[in-house]
Amino acid sequence: MSDSPLIPPDQLAKFEFNDDQLSSYRKSKQIPLDLYDRNGKLIMAKKKNATEEDFGKLLKIELQGAYCLSIDTKHLRITSGETTDPRQTKLFDPDKTTDFAKQTESLILELKKEAFNSEHALRLHKSIGKVLDDFTSNPDFESGLFNILEILNHAGVPVESELMTKRTIVAMGMKVRTKKIGVGDDNKPNKKDHLSVMTASFLADIGYSKLVLPDKPNLTKEEYNAIQQHPIISYLMTLAAPEITQEIRTLVLNHHRPFRGNSINNNFPDNNTVFRKLMLIRDKFIKDPSKKMIVADIDAQLRIQESNVNSVNFEEDIAILSLASEYASLTTNQPWRPAFSSATALKMIVNDSFFSYSNRNIRHLLDYVGASLTNNQNIINVGDYVITASIDSEKQAHFDICKILEVDRFQTRPKIQRLCTIKPLFKKGIKYRIADFDINEIRIDKRRAVIDLAGQTSSTQRIIYIIDPEMNAPLYDAVTKMELP
Numbered sequence: 248m249s250d251s252p253l254i255p256p257d258q259l260a261k262f263e264f265n266d267d268q269l270s271s272y273r274k275s276k277q278i279p280l281d282l283y284d285r286n287g288k289l290i291m292a293k294k295k296n297a298t299e300e301d302f303g304k305l306l307k308i309e310l311q312g313a314y315c316l317s318i319d320t321k322h323l324r325i326t327s328g329e330t331t332d333p334r335q336t337k338l339f340d341p342d343k344t345t346d347f348a349k350q351t352e353s354l355i356l357e358l359k360k361e362a363f364n365s366e367h368a369l370r371l372h373k374s375i376g377k378v379l380d381d382f383t384s385n386p387d388f389e390s391g392l393f394n395i396l397e398i399l400n401h402a403g404v405p406v407e408s409e410l411m412t413k414r415t416i417v418a419m420g421m422k423v424r425t426k427k428i429g430v431g432d433d434n435k436p437n438k439k440d441h442l443s444v445m446t447a448s449f450l451a452d453i454g455y456s457k458l459v460l461p462d463k464p465n466l467t468k469e470e471y472n473a474i475q476q477h478p479i480i481s482y483l484m485t486l487a488a489p490e491i492t493q494e495i496r497t498l499v500l501n502h503h504r505p506f507r508g509n510s511i512n513n514n515f516p517d518n519n520t521v522f523r524k525l526m527l528i529r530d531k532f533i534k535d536p537s538k539k540m541i542v543a544d545i546d547a548q549l550r551i552q553e554s555n556v557n558s559v560n561f562e563e564d565i566a567i568l569s570l571a572s573e574y575a576s577l578t579t580n581q582p583w584r585p586a587f588s589s590a591t592a593l594k595m596i597v598n599d600s601f602f603s604y605s606n607r608n609i610r611h612l613l614d615y616v617g618a619s620l621t622n623n624q625n626i627i628n629v630g631d632y633v634i635t636a637s638i639d640s641e642k643q644a645h646f647d648i649c650k651i652l653e654v655d656r657f658q659t660r661p662k663i664q665r666l667c668t669i670k671p672l673f674k675k676g677i678k679y680r681i682a683d684f685d686i687n688e689i690r691i692d693k694r695r696a697v698i699d700l701a702g703q704t705s706s707t708q709r710i711i712y713i714i715d716p717e718m719n720a721p722l723y724d725a726v727t728k729m730e731l732p
């Protein structure tokens with residue numbers, strides 16, 4: 248390879264990957280073009296019968312920045328156009344998914360009777376590894392449909408295992424599509440982070456098996472307080488199995504704490520409670536040599552709580568767990584309310600995002616798996632009205648009503664036109680939320696400024712509310728009236 252002549256830079260084009268291309272390469276088992284570094288040196292030759300290892304190498308090369316012959320880029324478009332639309336592929340097999348949900352059900356039943364142990368952990372790692380392998384071996388996994396709701400509707404499993412199964416699968420989708428599986432030092436696919444998110448997603452709520460949960464919508468303060476302790480209980484339960492890594496435990500412990508920063512937010516349980524409870528357990532175990540590993544883990548978690556400094560990866564993983572968990576809960580029938588449709592659930596999550604997620608985090612759900620969960624229908628479309636929030640240099644938040652002019656691939660970054668500013672009405676019930684908007688406090692923007700959110704990645708402006716005619720009719724009516732000439 249090193250003997251090949253260098254290609255002059257003017258004959259090279261940046262090699263950019265899209266999901267459709269990767270799926271089509273995987274489907275045809277070939278890498279149809281030569282790839283070069285910026286100096287025109289060949290770094291990967293085209294290949295027929297390419298293996299998963301080759302695709303891993305390809306991903307790695309693409310991440311580092313690769314180039315191909317300009318001529319080849321034309322040829323690329325033709326090949327991807329010839330394939331059937333990968334967005335129509337249903338990604339989950341009903342039998343395998345139902346099996347996974349049934350295994351989940353038996354684990355939950357066992358946990359009601361006994362403590363979580365190594366045998367459970369090993370069984371869990373195995374079944375989660377299989378779910379991930381099945382998923383990524385589908386050539387269309389980057390763009391196909393998450394037919395998970397329709398399968399679980401007929402699986403006949405109880406609510407708890409429906410939730411755990413759905414949450415684990417949606418979290419897997421977000422993680423895999425946000426972070427491509429690369430190649431590790433041993434030249435094998437490195438799935439560690441992906442498996443950690445899935446395992447944490449599965450284990451996050453096992454603490455509920457030790458709580459008696461009320462089956463009603465309006466909880467008392469005490470009941471809600473008890474429920475808010477479940478991340479700590481789940482975390483403590485995992486300590487008995489050394490097979491669960493410290494990273495997974497950190498995710499479990501923090502899975503309802505996706506909001507970063509110090510402003511008002513909906514994270515729970517609060518920092519002090521976590522700190523106090525962990526200290527109590529630590530003090531109880533510190534003199535017992537058989538509990539050395541547990542004390543070490545608690546110490547590590549305390550350090551993380553204290554420093555409040557986390558890696559970007561960790562922050563993303565927490566948001567993925569939290570978003571997957573909310574989505575799973577909203578789309579599942581509860582004894583006190585029917586399941587919401589997939590699109591309604593996504594809109595509800597966006598409309599409640601202001602005190603819970605950063606813009607960057609909500610994109611994992613909306614831009615990477617959103618349309619795959621709603622039959623390729625966006626929830627933000629041309630002509631819709633949305634409310635955006637932006638923070639100025641004085642840390643003041645401003646809210647605008649905007650109309651969607653264009654939506655490209657990413658729903659959270661459309662081109663919008665500002666109609667007016669508006670004042671939100673905040674409320675603190677069980678959570679902080681924007682309860683409504685004051686339609687008497689509207690100020691019209693005469694310029695009707697047009698903003699392309701896709702081109703403004705450094706701006707803080709982001710969509711925090713979709714004005715839906717069914718979810719908030721008075722506001723929708725007020726805005727449509729305002730729009731009339």
Ligand SMILES: [Fe+2]
Pocket residue numbers: 451452477478502503572
């Ligand atoms: Fe939870």
